[in-house]
Amino acid sequence: MISGMSNVASSYLRPASTFTPSSTLTPADAQSDASAPTDAGANSPRINVSQLKPLQGARFISAADDPVLHDLLATNWLTTHGTSATQSFVSDDAPQNTYAQVKVDGKVVATLYNGGSSTITNEAAAKLGDLQDPPGLSGPNLAQWRADNYARLLGGTVEKAPTAITQSQWTPHESNSTTYSRDQLDAAFQAMLAEGQKATAQRQSSYLASQAQAGTSADFSA
Secondary structure (H helix, E strand, O other): OOHHHHHHHHHHHOOOOOOOOOOOHHHOOOOOOOOHHHHHHHHOOOHHHHHHOOOOOOOOHHHOOOHHHHHHHHHHHHHHHHHOOOOOOOOOOOHHHEEEEEEEEEEEEEEEEEOEEEEEOOOHHHHHOOOOOOOOOOHHHHHHHHHHHHHHHHOOOOEEEOOOOOHHHOOOOOOOOOOHHHHHHHHHHHHHHHHHHHHHHHHHHHHHOOOOOHHHOOOOOO
16 A cells, blocks of 8 residues: 555656756845745735625524425425334235236246236237236236236136135225325424434433543553
């Protein structure tokens, strides 16, 4: 690491200025050289402090005073804590949500799920072409329609899974977009502030404890 630094420094090393032994420096030359930086500094632009004016009307704005920021922070707090509290979500294509399988010559080419979604091999998808789902179908009804038409177009058979459910048993997943009430947003904002104050107090307590411990660990041996 040190050798690398020396290589970089040497590449930017300026050559020593040529010095002629026969040349003679007089006191006047030295004085003129010494005064050069002072003259350059005198000619540089300066700012007159007396001309500076305070910024009028500026003030700090708290998040509590900004309705948009207030609600944005509160919504984020609710979303974060709601997500961490809900861990029982099962995706549509989980094995326990299987509705049926389509087989061709004993090989599974498509799997249908209770929510209506499906997975299919590339070869089978190419044979299906631009197959469009009928409007209005969802859940197990859509899964059944797809299974029947996949089997018909691919020349296969449908094997219903023991985990298949009926349309009346199916519950669609709730939308991810949630609208919170004013009371929920206000309560969440206060809870967020309380969390921040608690975290700050813990950090201060840890810092004071470490300082006290450091103060009592001095070595008094002479």
